[in-house]
Amino acid sequence: MVLTLANPVGIAAGMIVPPAVVTGGTDMPKTFSKLLIFLSIISAISVLLTLPVCRNKPTIPPSPSGDDKKNTKLPFLKGLKQLLRNRPFLFMAAMWSIGIGTFNVFITLMEQMLCPYGYTDKFTGICGGAMSLTGLVGAMVASIYVDKTKNFVPTLKTFYALAMLTMLGYLMVSYHPHQNAAVLVLLCLFGFFGYGLLPLMIELAVETSYPVNTATAAGVLWMCGQLAGVILVLVSQQPIFERELSTVQKEVAQCNAQANPKDLTYAGLFIATLGSLMTSVFVSFFRTSYKRLHNERYATLKDQGGNVPPLQVHY
DSSP, rough: GGGGHHHHHHHEEEEEEEEOOOOGGGGGGHHHHHHHHHHHHHHHHHHHHHHHTOOSOSSSSSSGOTTTOOOOOEEEEEHHHHHTOOOHHHHHHHHHHHHHHHHHHHHHHHHHHHGGGGGHHHHHHHHHHHHHHHHHHHHHHHHHHHHHOOOHHHHHHHHHHHHHHHHHHEEEETTSSTHHHHHHHHHHHHHHHHHHHHHHHHHHHEEEETTOOOHHHHHHHHHHHHHHHHHHHHTTGGGGGBBBBOOOOOOOOOSOOGGOBOOOHHHHHHHHHHHHHHHHHHHHOOOOHHHHHHHHHOOOHHHTTOOOOOOOOOO
16 A cells, blocks of 8 residues: 555656746747656666665565465466456456546646636646645545555445546536636545545455455556556547637637647546446445455464354445
8 A cells, every 4th residue: 555655746746847847938848858858867766776675575474465475376377367257356447447547537638628718737737736645645544544444345435436526526617717726626635535546446456356466466457547548548539529619718728829729628528427437336336355354364263173254245
């Protein structure tokens, strides 16, 4: 869960820094090149710093199920085959994909969606950064709560539903010019609940897929999410979802005229409809068992030959 929290910090920096560094006009190519060089240096330093400290596994197992001496993890291919037969995990992978894909669409197209309604690039960057930072708080709150209560499924469903509701509220408000405060607040709430899903999904995926290696389960989730993000971003930019700016929009728009801005209202409605349908299905029908937690709780009893309670299904 801890490493998952680093994601919002990087995205916040990526949303706040570029609008502040890259200037318009004739200096734009030069400042943009400087930004790319700076990002390349930071990325290279990050990679070099991880080389001497990263290990295949921690010295001290983080939990009883993580002790290789007591538990045999499945090889990669066997684990992958088991994941493909695990219906709760596949359900989660679909929900994760839609969630990550939706988030990628909003992060990638946020400026294009907001500028026709009078919102500047700098305001968009502030919104993206604030959304990511409040998401960091949401992920911490969700992680601490679930770590103490082990209520993975109810908490996940609550965060997923609230994230979708705040996203719908943001779309409704952002289509009206000069609602800066409301847009910022709703995006912060969307970040709080949306980012809170990340550690919950990863942990629940590990619980659902045990004894598959945690890296395999998490890797499949991230791969599906990024693939869905690319697809949804490309689909959202198709001509069918684009409209020419109206007369009112042209009067208040803060877009770069050279970029030939379009009204992406239909793209936002498409993503909102898809997300709403998937959220309704997920909240209504998802159920799973906490396999890893069950194994840790009753490992000693099982070794002593006692009667181990059956797996409980959580809704």
